[in-house]
Amino acid sequence: MTKKQMVEDAPSQLTRTAVIAAALHVLDERGLDSLSTRAVADRLGVRMNTVLWHVKTKARMLELMADAVLGGIRYDSLPDTPLERARELAARYRRALLAHRDGAALVTGTYPAEPHTLRFADHLVDALLKAGADEQRAAWTAWTVTYFALGLTQEEQAAPEESDERLTRAVAPSTYPALQRVLPHLRQDFEQRFTFGLQAILSRIPT
Structure with a gap:
């Protein structure tokens, strides 16, 4: 069994965090208009159903991506005032x-x-x-x-x-x-x- 088949047969081996990270890579490379669950699956080398197993819908994927974008905000060294x-x-x-x-x-x-x-x-x-x-x-x-x-x-x-x-x-x-x-x-x-x-x-x- 190939590595790709093992991932496809066991979606739990692919984390939701990894799916969202891949989705952000697709966004940065292609832009929002070209972002899709299929494009994310292609980047990960899995079937689209494997991506959907983790994010359920494209709308939910966009929500998780939006939250991940805000994960880049740091809260150290903020002004006292x-x-x-x-x-x-x-x-x-x-x-x-x-x-x-x-x-x-x-x-x-x-x-x-x-x-x-x-x-x-x-x-x-x-x-x-x-x-x-x-x-x-x-x-x-x-x-x-x-x-x-x-x-x-x-x-x-x-x-x-x-x-x-x-x-x-x-x-x-x-x-x-x-x-x-x-x-x-x-x-x-x-x-x-x-x-x-x-x-x-x-x-x-x-x-």
């Missing part, structure tokens, strides 16, 4: 998304109540509570930070290199005078956009 800690946590969240091709698009639309996702949320909410937010504001601000980071990072990962040039050509002064005035500030600088937007969100926390 609660609001600065919340800001740093948001920055680390964004970096975790950027660490994988289409990372933000993967996480968007998934709702995994899984350890890494819950750990990040707990740290962020704790920082907001300690910064002076009440329970509702802390919860809703955490959602707002998450949605903002996901949306901006998804745009960043999908933006074509020539988007600035296309925008410049499209914004004619006679047709879009207001946009023409602010055109230099509309160019791709996602790091500064993130910093500005995050500050705008967190500035509403009472101190």
